[in-house]
């Protein structure tokens with residue numbers, strides 16, 4: 001697991017501020033690469049696990065899992081219920097049921113692991129292997145001393161925390177406000193076998209289910225690994241500003257009320273999935289199994305300077321905050337952490353501003369720019385409306401394209417070069433081997449989505 005000769009690296013030190021899953025992953029990676037590592041956290045280890053909600057659903061796919069594997073870390077693919085595809089349904093503002101497709105993940109799986117569980121287990125390993133864990137709320141003033149005392153300082157304090165140390169990039173930050181209000185709740189009571197959500201996919205509970213209402217927002221159910229309850233399900237909803245869904249999400253004030261709001265949402269809007277939703281139960285032992293809020297997509301600079309002029313590097317949500325609609329935030333942070341660790345391990349010079357900025361530019365090019373663009377596609381950003389219309393219609397006609405479209409969540413790079421309807425058509429043809437006109441000419445509105453005939457007692461018999 002250790003990728004460097006510890007003796008030759010023992011004089012180098014690193015500080016990481018923030019013990020969310022990204023900070024802990026980087027801390028463990030640097031420790032295993034031979035650094036002396038101190039990890040600063042505003043909460044002690046039990047509080048990180050039990051007194052806060054998970055930062056998000058953190059569904060991640062093959063590329064992000066490969067980054068964890070490269071650090072010698074567990075990807076949880078053997079422990080978490082696996083996602084093998086994504087089933088999508090789209091209704092227009094008049095609630096006409098327009099598009100349905102079921103995209104298989106081609107050669108990889110997804111897992112959504114409780115960020116508290118992952119951070120806790122990695123923190124335990126970090127401490128057992130000799131990492132120094134300091135419980136302290138780091139301020140801009142104390143960060144100055146920390147950065148002065150370490151060769152490399154990473155700031156992974158999430159979207160709030162010390163993120164203001166890093167200027168917001170004006171070119172890459174395209175929204176001045178969140179695009180959706182969010183509500184999430186984790187539940188039990190539902191298996192992951194083919195009898196669950198069977199009306200959506202032959203894979204049943206192996207596929208997550210995404211429903212899009214052009215005027216209201218989006219609702220998603222997916223298999224999840226909860227820190228205490230184990231294999232479970234997560235709901236994640238996105239509400240457009242001013243929508244009925246936004247009002248409903250705003251009323252949530254507990255796991256039970258969030259669960260009730262979601263159940264009523266499925267009763268009133270997404271009845272095709274209702275029987276499965278009615279079978280779910282709140283996780284009573286975890287009062288933090290729900291979350292509401294909003295994320296403004298923001299891309300910050302990779303380098304900040306403390307008052308004394310010491311350069312520090314941003315990491316994870318502190319670098320880039322994504323709306324979670326395309327599931328990019330956790331993935332991006334893990335990939336960024338792995339890239340930073342790998343680069344630091346083989347670097348012999350100072351970790352100065354130039355080095356940090358160069359690594360950040362590489363990360364933006366290798367992952368983040370594409371991840372942010374795919375997030376805008378799934379947010380139905382008007383700039384990509386025509387492209388999105390083609391892509392989702394093509395997915396409804398051609399299973400190969402459905403697989404490629406949902407594959408952008410795993411590997412968003414193919415979308416980076418798609419900036420016009422012509423380029424979208426060329427991508428459809430590249431994936432399917434058929435001209436986009438021929439593919440789209442075969443599109444027919446779905447008419448009526450198949451409804452669930454799920455009967456919990458029968459599937460468990």
Ligand SMILES: Cc1cc2nc3c(=O)[nH]c(=O)nc-3n(C[C@H](O)[C@H](O)[C@H](O)COP(=O)(O)OP(=O)(O)OC[C@H]3O[C@@H](n4cnc5c(N)ncnc54)[C@H](O)[C@@H]3O)c2cc1C
Pocket residue numbers: 017018019020021022023040041042043048055056057058059060112115136137138139156157158159160161162182184236291295315316317318324326327328329330331332333
């Ligand atoms: C609803 C929702 C759903 C999501 N779904 C997905 C998904 O499906 N897939 C995906 O890839 N991503 C998803 N994300 C994004 C993902 O959850 C985050 O990108 C990721 O968990 C961020 O991890 P982090 O370690 O960077 O930040 P955080 O988890 O926020 O960790 C930061 C840590 O720093 C600590 N801290 C803050 N300030 C200080 C300080 N001054 N001193 C010391 N410590 C401090 C905090 O207490 C915290 O422990 C989702 C996000 C949301 C909101």
